[in-house]
Every structure is written in C-alpha cells, then in structure tokens.
Amino acid sequence: MPSAAALDAPSPKKRGRPQKGEGGGLRAELIEKSAQLFRTKGYDNTTVRDIAAAAGIQAGSWFYHFKTKQDILAAIMEQGLAHSLAEIEAIARQPLPPCALLRKLVEAHLHTLLAPDHHFIAVLLYEWRSLDAASRARIITLKDRYEAVWDHAIAALHRSGDWAMPSQFDRLLIFGALNWTVQWYKPGSGADIQQLAQQAMLFILRTPAALEAQ
Template sequence: MTTATATGDATQQSQPPAKKRGRPVLDESESIRQELISQSARLFRKKGYDNTTVRDIAAAVGIQSGSWFYHFKTKQDILVAVMEQGMQRSLQEIEQLSLADLPARLAFQRLVEVHLNTLLAPDHDFIAVLLYEWRSLDKPARTRIIALKDRYETVWEQAIVALHASGDWAMPTPLDKLLMFGTLNWTAQWYRRGTGISIEELAAQCVQFILRTKA
C-alpha cells in the first residue's frame, strides 16, 4: 500500500456520514399532525365525536394507536384543534375580502358566498364539526373558540351595519342575526354539489331570503 493510498483511505474514513435525503423530522411530524386533524374532522362529522375512538383516528391516518399521543394528549385536544383550524381558515377567507370597496348588499353577498363555500366544500369538515360538536368542548376550550368566533362575527356585524345604513336591511335585530346564521348553517344538512344550483346561486337566494328584498 502506498502512502498516498493510505492517506486517501484515512481521509475517507474520517469524513462524517452523508446526511439522509428527505424532509426534516419536524416537517414529517407536522404532516402527521395535520393529517390527524383532517381525518379527525372527517370522522367527527361522519360518526360524531363521542362515537369516534382514538383507534379510528389512528387507523384512518395509518399509524399505531400509541403514536397518536405524541401529537395530542387527549381526544378533546384534537377536537379543539379541529375547531380552531376551521375558524382560522374561515377568518382568513373573510378578512381577505375588500368589503369596504363594495356596495353594502354586494359585500354582504360576498360574505355569504365565502361562508357557504367554507361550510359546504367537500373537504371542509371543520366548520360542520364546530356547529354540531360544540357541546363536547370543555369550558377552557370554549373560551378559546369563542374568541375566534367573536372575531368572525365582528366582520359580519360591520357588513350588517353598512346594510342598515344603506337601507338594504331596514331594522336587523339580534334575533334576525341568529336566524341568518341558522339559515346559512342548516344548508350543511341538505345541500349537495352538482344537484342543479351553484354556491353562488344559493348565496344570492339566501341573501334575498334574509333581507326579504330582491336585488
């Protein structure tokens, strides 16, 4: 063996092992966490929170039941995560609208369209879970979700004030607002995409029904 060869071998042996390619561990962990939230939302909507087990969720994601607890301590924690993610997405959607630049009625209709799209999109189970599993939350969790809900309703309140000022909604009462959200949210029980009416057409008819006036 020559000196040069020996030196080259020693250099190769002293070099650190090459790093494995692929996503960092943190990214993989976050990906699993998001899949847990998504699959949990789907199962909670389909089976109900009480009837969905940790095993159901783990099986849907394709992980062992024990691995589930690395990301969430309890099933209550994941229910909160589902609702928070749903509200945050909804907030992001409506806060991106430039409502101040639109006539009051059109601004209101844009809000209705976004609300319905968020509620009725085939892969959006989050808001439906929020609507129908609210009683499953413990008191501290409700406080967190209510804070997001208040931000969401503030945008609507501003639009309703503009409607009143423009004369499009003569005298909206607190009961009117409850009936408004009740009307919109109930569409999750019966609306099916591809059955003859688009979200935009549905939104226009909802606006006409809520305001009791034609455009």
Template sequence: MTSKPTTAGTAAAASAVSKAGPRRRGRPVKSENDSLRGELIKRSAYLFRTQGYDNTTVRDIAAATGIHSGSWFYHFKTKQEILAAVMEQGMTESLASLEAIGLHTLAPRMAFQRLVEVHLHTMLAPNHDFIPVLLYEWRSLDKDARSRIVKLKDRYEAIWDEVIAALHQSGDWSMPTRLDRLFLFGALNWTAQWYKPGRTGLEELAAQAVTFILRTSPRPA
C-alpha cells in the same frame, strides 16, 4: 344540534384510509410533524362529523391517518385536544377567508353576499368538515377550549356585524336585529343538512340566500 350518526368507527376509519391512500406507519420524524399534525386534524374532523365525537375512538383516528395508536399522542395528549384543534383550525381558516375579501372596497350588498359565499363554502365544500364539527359537537368541548373558540367566533361575527350595519345604512336591510343575525346563521348552517352538490352552485346558492334574507332583489345598476 342534531343526533349523531351511528356509523361503525372501524368501517369509517378504514374508508377514510382508502380515500387518502396508505401512510408510513410508526413514530413520525421531525420533518413530518407539521404535515402529520395537519393530517390528524383533517381526518379527525371527517370522523367527528360522519360518526360523532363520542363514537370516534383514538384507534379510529390512528387508522384513518395510517399511524400506530401511540404515535397519535406525539401530537395530542387527549381526544379533547384534537376536537379543540379541529374547531380552532376551522375558525382560523374562515377568518382568513373573510379578511382576504377586501370588504371595505365593496358595496354593502355585495360585501354581504361575499360573506354568505364564504360561509357556505366553509360549510359545504368537499373536505370542509371543521365548522360542521364545531356546530354539532360544541357541547363536547371543555371549558378552557370553549373560551378559546368563543374568542375566534366573536372575531368572525364582528365582521358580519360591520357589514350588516353598512347594509342598514344603505337601506338594503331596513331594521336588522340581534335575532335576525341568529336566524341568518341558523338558516345558513342548516344547509349542511340538505344541500346536494351539483344541483345548485355555491355562488348561486349564496345569491338566493341573500335575496331570501334581505327580501329584495339586487337593485338595477
């Protein structure tokens, strides 16, 4: 976990509003429910990531979304609920991305590289704040919400375990251990602290990460 930035809540919220443009204020009509709920989750993720969960207020979230503070409670009863929704959305989207790859059709090393690419994209692509919030604000979740996120996390890691087992059988990763997986995720997740867009593309970054983790270059075709 890292220390949370001390950016002023009102300034961050105003910045988020200016980036997205103004929204109509007031209680949302039914046709807006899904889109407004999604916008609340997205803007909350941005605020939780940039200024921290504890430093983000209900007023910040309402201002960033362009609604009255009371309208916020039309979708979520507490700030804790929206934190859980941010993490659930991040894990759900990540799972969908992994499951869409078709890993069983790929050679083990390529399947592993695709997993790394998806993970890095989830962490580093613009407006992808959900998973970083999960990493930095995990301890802010209540017990019930944490159990729901753990189930999604277990499904996510099970996909990685299957590919790592195939890597071991192919000889590309000679002796993977449980600690190796922890080192793997630790290294990938820490890129959120130092990666700067433009210097290295995400695909190239993923390829270099795979070489570093497996300690071998791709085999000649």
C-alpha cells in the same frame, strides 16, 4: 388535499417516534381524518384507534401530536375557524358597497359549510358541548371576531337603506338559515354555491332591486 382514492388507502405504518420534519404533515392529516370521523361517527363514537387507523399510523404515534382526543377536537375547530376568519376579514377590507359585501360574506360562509373537504363547521355545530372550558374559551374568542365582521357588514347595510325591513336579530337569523344548509344541500342538485348565495341574499333582503345593483 388528498384524492378520494388516497383517503381510502391507508398510508404505510410508521414505527416509533415520527422523524423530525414529519410532524406538520402528520399533524395536519390527523386533524383532517379526525374531522371526517367526528362528522360521520360523532365525537363520542370515535376512538383513538379509529383515528390512528384512518391516518395509517400505530395508535401510540398519535400521542406525539395530541395528548387527548379532546385536544384534537379543539384543534379541528380552532384551525378551521381561524382559516375562515382570515378569509372573511380579507373580504371586509375590500372597498365594497354594503350589499355586495354581505353577498361575499354569505358566499364565503356557504363555501365553508358545503365544500366537500370542509368538515370543521359541522363538527363545531354538533360537537360544541364536548369541548372543555379552556378550549371553549379559545374558540369563543375566534367566534366573536368572526361574528363581529358580520355585525359591521349588517350595520352598514342597515344604514344604506338597501334592507327594507332589518331587525335586531338579523345575524342570528342569517346564521340559522345558512348553517341549516348542511342538512339538505346536495352538490349537483340544481344550484352551485354561488347560485345558492344569490338565492340566500334574495331570501334575506327581499329586495331584488338591491341585488341587481351589486
């Protein structure tokens, strides 16, 4: 991941069609820079020229990797969600007690939301309506798989008896609370992500004894 200084300093301009072998690196950089711009300026307020300038390339070179701005918006969401899905599916395969499993899912979700170099969740949350129908269908498939991992973990916790008062809306309420942290959490504000996950679990379960048994 580029340093803050590297992000501020544009790379040398590239002329003409990118050379073979450059595509993966430049494509990844376009996704990263676009995600930052979409998060800070908004999708509608970000131009193709803004993206090219942030990546340090000529405007025309942008189109060798993405045909439209809509394509790059979809790529940001799809790539980010696929990466997070792989992470939580790996967690779900671990032989963990239900409470410990949910704790790990909460921590992974918070890290995805709050890590300084993670922008895709904010873009996903606030630019969802900007997607076209075809792109939205692909993202929904990934989102459904992501939510299924949580549904299975929550159902196991319900069955365990460690959740004093579970409800049919638990996943929706958990996501609502966790996703809102992007609005107020500041690194160094008194709790790191692991500590925040612990507090989130206390808020969700309201059963300290279950937490102590992890």
